[in-house]
Amino acid sequence: MNLRTIFPLRAAFAAAAIAAAAASLAAPAAHAADITGAGATFPYPIYSKWADAYKKETGTGLNYQSLGSGAGVKQIQSRTVVFGATDAPLSAAQLEKDGLVQWPQVMGAIVPVVNVDGLKPGELTLDGATLADIYLGKIKSWDDAAIRKLNPAAKLPAAPITVVRRSDGSGTTFVFVTYLSQVSAEWKSKVGVGTAVEWPVGVGARGNEGVAGNVAQTRNSIGYVEYAYAKQNKLAHAAMVNRAGKTLQPSSQSFQAAAANADWAKAAGYNLILTDQPGESSWPITAATFILMPKQPKDKASAAQALKFFAWAFEKGDKMAEELDYVPMPDAVVALIKATWAKDIQAQ
Amino acid sequence: MTEIARTALTRASPAQETASRARALAAFKLGDSTFYWMTRLAALAVLGVLGGIILTLVIGAWPALQAFGADFLWTQRWAPQLQPDPVLGALGPIYGTLLTSFIAMTIAAPVGVGVAIFLTELCPESLRRPVGMAIELLAGIPSIIYGMWGFFVLAPFLTDHFQPAMIRLFDGVPVLGALFAGPPSYLSLFNASLVLAIMVLPFITAIARDVFATVPPMLKESAYGMGCTTWEVVRNVVIPYTRVGLIGGLMLGLGRALGETMAVTFIIGNSFKITGSLFAPGTTISAAIASEFAESDGVHQSALILLGLLLFVLTFFVLAAARLMLRRIERRQGG
Numbered sequence: 001m002n003l004r005t006i007f008p009l010r011a012a013f014a015a016a017a018i019a020a021a022a023a024s025l026a027a028p029a030a031h032a033a034d035i036t037g038a039g040a041t042f043p044y045p046i047y048s049k050w051a052d053a054y055k056k057e058t059g060t061g062l063n064y065q066s067l068g069s070g071a072g073v074k075q076i077q078s079r080t081v082v083f084g085a086t087d088a089p090l091s092a093a094q095l096e097k098d099g100l101v102q103w104p105q106v107m108g109a110i111v112p113v114v115n116v117d118g119l120k121p122g123e124l125t126l127d128g129a130t131l132a133d134i135y136l137g138k139i140k141s142w143d144d145a146a147i148r149k150l151n152p153a154a155k156l157p158a159a160p161i162t163v164v165r166r167s168d169g170s171g172t173t174f175v176f177v178t179y180l181s182q183v184s185a186e187w188k189s190k191v192g193v194g195t196a197v198e199w200p201v202g203v204g205a206r207g208n209e210g211v212a213g214n215v216a217q218t219r220n221s222i223g224y225v226e227y228a229y230a231k232q233n234k235l236a237h238a239a240m241v242n243r244a245g246k247t248l249q250p251s252s253q254s255f256q257a258a259a260a261n262a263d264w265a266k267a268a269g270y271n272l273i274l275t276d277q278p279g280e281s282s283w284p285i286t287a288a289t290f291i292l293m294p295k296q297p298k299d300k301a302s303a304a305q306a307l308k309f310f311a312w313a314f315e316k317g318d319k320m321a322e323e324l325d326y327v328p329m330p331d332a333v334v335a336l337i338k339a340t341w342a343k344d345i346q347a348q
Numbered sequence: 349m350t351e352i353a354r355t356a357l358t359r360a361s362p363a364q365e366t367a368s369r370a371r372a373l374a375a376f377k378l379g380d381s382t383f384y385w386m387t388r389l390a391a392l393a394v395l396g397v398l399g400g401i402i403l404t405l406v407i408g409a410w411p412a413l414q415a416f417g418a419d420f421l422w423t424q425r426w427a428p429q430l431q432p433d434p435v436l437g438a439l440g441p442i443y444g445t446l447l448t449s450f451i452a453m454t455i456a457a458p459v460g461v462g463v464a465i466f467l468t469e470l471c472p473e474s475l476r477r478p479v480g481m482a483i484e485l486l487a488g489i490p491s492i493i494y495g496m497w498g499f500f501v502l503a504p505f506l507t508d509h510f511q512p513a514m515i516r517l518f519d520g521v522p523v524l525g526a527l528f529a530g531p532p533s534y535l536s537l538f539n540a541s542l543v544l545a546i547m548v549l550p551f552i553t554a555i556a557r558d559v560f561a562t563v564p565p566m567l568k569e570s571a572y573g574m575g576c577t578t579w580e581v582v583r584n585v586v587i588p589y590t591r592v593g594l595i596g597g598l599m600l601g602l603g604r605a606l607g608e609t610m611a612v613t614f615i616i617g618n619s620f621k622i623t624g625s626l627f628a629p630g631t632t633i634s635a636a637i638a639s640e641f642a643e644s645d646g647v648h649q650s651a652l653i654l655l656g657l658l659l660f661v662l663t664f665f666v667l668a669a670a671r672l673m674l675r676r677i678e679r680r681q682g683g
Contacts, residue, residue, distance in 0.1 A: 070643035160531035167618035169428075169643025177429075194429025195643055203535040203629040204618030206639060217499065218507075218534045 034061040035306045039072020039085030040171050041207060042226050043106055043289040046326045047085070050313045053320065058312075060305060069171040070195060076100065076292045082299070082306045084292040087171020088195055092268035099295050101344045102269045103337045104288035105310065106317075107327040109227045109255045110176055111285070113235040115215050116142060118155055120236060122249050125150045127241035128183025128276070128284060134161060134222060135180060136187060137201035142220060150241070157220065164214045164223035167204025169196035175287040176224045179275035183284075224285075227255075228325045242284045243276050254283035255327045262288075264333045286327070296346050303347040311338070405660060408653035412436070415647050420654060426620035428640075428648040436651040438658055440620035444630035445662070448537055448612065449605040451626075452544035456605075457598055459545075460552030465582055467553075468560040480557065487550035495614030498543035503534040503615060506542070511627050529625035535617030538626040543611055548601035555597030559590040592674060599670045606663055609634040633659040 037047075044066035051062035067075075069086040076084025077098050085105070095102055112131060114124055126134075130146045133139045139146055142156045166173045174195045181188040191197050205214040208225045212233045215223040222238075227250055230237045239249050248254045258277040264270055274286040291310065297303035314337070318328035329337070341347075412420065416436060423437020463483065467476060511532035518524040533539075563586050571581045587594065617629020618639050631639075633655045641652050 068643045070645060074645065162531075162533065167613070167639040169640055192429045194431065196640060196648075197429040198425060198427035199619065201621075202619065203533065204631075204639065205535075206613065214534070217504070 033302060034063040035083070035302060035309055036063045036081045037072075037083040037085060037291075037306070038065040038067050038075045038081045039292075040069045040087045040289055041066040042069075042087050042108060042171050042287075043085065043326070045228060046106055046317075046321050046324050049320050049324065050309075050317045053316075054309055054312055060309070062309060068169060069174070070169055073292065076294070079294060079298060082293070082297070082302045085289065086292060087287060087289050088174040089271045089273070089288075089290050090269065090292070091271055095269045095292075100292045101295055101340060102271070102290050102292050103340060104264070104270050104272075104329060104333070105291045105313070106321055106329065107255065107259050107274065107286060107288045108325070109250055109258075109283050109286045109327070110172060110179075110224050111227050111230050111237040111250045112222060112224050112240070113212070113215050113230045113237050114222045115218060115236065116157065116220055121234075122237060122239050123151075123154060124236070124238045125241065125247050126238045128179065131240075132180045132184030132187045135163060135165070135200070135202070136184070136190065137163070159220040162218050162221035163199075163202030164205055164211050164218065164221050165199055165202045166196075166206070166211060168206050169194075170207075171195060171287075171289070172208060172224070172226055173197065175273070175275060176285060178273055179285045182276040231325060240284050242280075242282055243278055244280045244282070246280050248281065248283055250283055252322060252325065252327060254281050255286050255325075258282035258284070258286035259288075259327055260330065264336060270337075288329075293345060295344050300347050303345065307341055307345065307347055314338075402657075402660070405653060405657040409650055409657050411647055412650035412654040416651070416654075420651070421658075424620070424622055426636075428644070432646075434648055434651075436648065438633070438651075438655055440622055441631050441633040441636045441655060442658065442662075443622050444537060444616065445606060445632040445634075445659070447626075447630070448541045448544055448616070448632060449602060451538070451541035452548055452605045453598070453602055455542070455545035456549045456552055456601060460549045460597075460601070461556050461594070463549075463553045464556030464560055465586070467557050469578055469582060469586070483550045483553045483557075486546075487554055491547065491608060491611040492614070494543050494547050495611035498539060498611060498615045499534070502543065503539050506539055507532040507534050511536075511538075515627070526624050527626055529623070530627065533617065533627055533629055535615055535629050536627045537616060537630040540612050540616040540630075540632075541626075543615060544605045544608060547608060547611060548605050551604060552597050552601040555600060556590075556594055559593030559597065560586055562593070563589050591677065595670060595674055599667060602666060603663060606666065607634055607659065608632075609638050613638050633662075 044064070047062070047064050047066075051064065055061045064085075065071075065081075069088055072084040072086050073090065075081045077100075089104075090098075090100065090102055112126055116124070124147075126147070127150060130139065130150060133146065139161065141158060141160055143158045147156060174193065177187070177191065177193050177197055180191075181193050191200065203214065205211045205223075208229045211223040212225050212229045212235060215221045215225075215235055216233055225235070227237075229235075230250075237250055239247050241247050257279050258274050261277040261279050261282060262272055262274055264272060270288075270290065272288070274288055276284050277286065293303060293306065314329065314334045321328045415433075416423070420436070420438050421442070422439050423435065424439045425435045425437055426440060427435045463479075467479060467483075471479065511528075511530070514528045515530040515532065518528045567585050567589065568581055571585045576584070612632050613635040616631055616635055618631050618635060619629040620631055620636070621628075622630070637652050637655055641649065644652055
C-alpha cells in the first residue's frame with residue numbers, strides 16, 4: 001500500500017513551512033521577506049514547485065499555506081496575507097465589495113478514478129449523466145445497464161459501487177458538482193453546487209489524497225481527484241464522454257482544448273468555470289484556479305513582489321506546470337491578466 | 349528556617365524566645381496563606397477557562413441557534429450548499445456519537461475490567477509487569493495510528509470476512525436484519541466503534557488495575573479464608589470496594605470515546621445520513637467539526653460551533669449521570 005496516499009502531503013509541507021518561518025524569524029536580516037499567501041490545495045503542488053525555482057533564481061521565497069479555498073478567501077478579505085487563492089471564483093459583485101482583483105493562474109483537471117478488479121487506467125468509460133446517477137445513488141451496481149451500455153466490452157462485476165467523495169469543503173468538489181449540475185437536472189435540483197454539499201450517498205475522505213487513498217484501498221469504489229493525484233497514486237482513471245459526444249482520455253491536450261474554448265475577455269473578474277465546454281477534444285471537468293489580491297494593498301512593496309512572482313510564473317513556469325499535469329494559461333489570457341494588474345492594482 | 353528557629357529557642361532569654369517564636373509563626377502563616385491563595389487561584393483558573401470556553405462557544409453558536417433553534421437537534425439534513433439559507437441539523441452526528449460510544453463501551457468495559465482482574469488477582473507475578481506495561485503503552489499510542497491501523501488492516505478484514513457473514517446471517521431477520529444491512533463498507537459506524545473500543549480499553553484497564561490494587565489484602569484474604577472462590581472475591585469484595593474508582597475509569601473511557609476525533613474521522617465515512625445499519629458510513633460530532641470547519645463560513649461555521657457546544661453539553665450530562673448513579677449506589681449501600 002502506498003502510504004503517501006494517506007499521509008497528507010500537506011502536513012509535511014506545513015512542517016517545512018513552519019521550519020522556514022522559524023528560520024526567517026531567527027535571521028530577519030538574512031534575506032528579503034517571503035511573499036505570504038494562503039488558500040486552495042488543488043494548485044498547491046505547482047505553487048510550491050514554482051516557489052522553489054523562484055527562490056533559487058531571485059532569493060525571494062513564497063510562504064503558501066494550503067488551507068483550502070474558503071480559508072484563502074477569508075484570509076485575503078481580512079488582509080492577513082499578500083494574496084489568497086481559490087478554486088471557486090468570486091463573483092464580480094463580491095470582488096467589488098471586498099476591493100479585490102481576481103485572475104486565473106493555472107488550470108487543472110479532475111478525473112473520476114475507479115478501483116474495479118481487472119479494469120486498467122482508461123478502460124472504463126463514463127458520461128456525465130451516468131456519473132451523476134452514480135453520485136446520486138441511483139446507479140448502485142457496477143453491472144448496471146447504463147454502465148454496461150457505455151462499456152460493452154468490459155467485464156463488470158455485479159458488486160455494489162462504493163462512492164467516495166470529499167468530507168471537507170473543497171474547491172475540487174465545487175468544480176466536480178458544478179459539472180454534475182450542468183449534465184444532470186436531477187443533481188441540480190436535488191443537491192446543487194457548493195464547496196461542501198449534501199451528498200446523497202458515499203463515504204467522505206479528507207483532501208484529494210484522502211479520496212485517492214480510499215479508492216486505492218476500497219474494492220469496487222469510485223472517486224474524483226485532481227489528475228496529478230490519480231497519476232501519482234497510479235489509480236485507474238475513467239475515460240469521459242464530453243459534451244460533443246466524443247470519448248476522451250484525460251491528457252494535457254484535452255485539458256488545453258477545454259481551456260482554449262473559454263472566452264476570458266468577456267468574463268468580469270475572470271469568473272469563468274471551464275466544465276462541460278463545447279469542442280470535440282475538450283475534457284469535460286477542467287478548472288482554473290484563481291489568485292485574489294487587494295486593489296489597494298496595505299503593503300505595496302510586498303504586493304509588487306507577489307505580482308513579480310506571478311509574472312515570472314506565467315513566463316517561466318509553463319514547463320513545470322506541464323510536468324505536474326497542470327495546464328498553463330494561454331499567452332493571450334496572460335496578456336489580459338497583465339493589463340488587469342496594471343489597471344487595477346496599485347502596487348507600485 | 350526551622351533550624352534557625354530551633355537554635356534561637358535553645359539559646360535566647362524568655363522574652364526573646366517569645367518574640368522569635370512569634371516571628372517564626374508569622375512566617376509559617378505567611379507561607380500557609382500564600383500556598384492557600386496559589387492553589388485557590390489555580391482552582392479558580394480552571395473555572396475561568398471553563399466559563400470562557402462555554403461563553404466563546406455560545407457566542408460562536410448564536411447565529412446558528414437563531415437560525416435553527418431547537419429544530420437543530422432533530423433535523424437529519426445537512427445541506428450547507430443551500431445558500432444563503434443552509435439547512436443544517438445535528439441528528440446524524442449526535443446519533444453517530446452516541447452509537448459508536450455505546451458500542452465501544454459495551455465491548456471495552458467488560459474486556460478492560462476483565463484484563464484488570466486478571467492482572468491483579470490471577471496473573472503469575474512474572475507476567476504482571478510486561479502485560480501491565482503493554483497496556484500502558486497502548487494508552488500512549490497517538491490516535492491517528494489507531495485510525496491508520498483501522499483503515500489499512502482492520503477495515504479490509506471486516507469488509508471481506510466479518511461484514512458479509514453478518515449480513516448473510518441476519519438477512520431477513522426483523523430488527524437485526526436492518527441493523528446489519530449491507531453492502532459492506534470499509535468506512536462504517538461499526539468499524540469506527542471497534543477501533544474506539546480498542547482505544548478506550550487501555551484507559552479502563554489502567555485505572556481499574558490501580559483501584560483494584562488498593563483493596564486491603566486483609567479483606568480479600570478473609571474472604572478466601574471463608575472459602576470464597578476467586579469469582580466470589582472479585583464480585584463481592586473487590587468490585588464493591590472499588591466501585592467509585594472503577595466507574596471513574598469507565599467514565600474517563602467514555603469521555604475519550606465521545607470526543608475522539610482523528611481516528612474516527614479516518615474510518616467512519618463522514619456521512620450525515622442515518623440508515624439504521626451499523627455497516628453504513630456515519631459521522632460523529634467531532635468528526636464533522638474536524639472535516640468541515642476549515643472551509644466553512646457564516647451560518648455553516650456557526651452550526652459547527654453549535655455542534656461543539658452540544659458535545660460539551662452531552663459530555664456534561666454523561667458525567668453528571670455517572671455521578672448521580674454513583675451517589676445512588678452509595679446511598680443504597682450505606683442505608
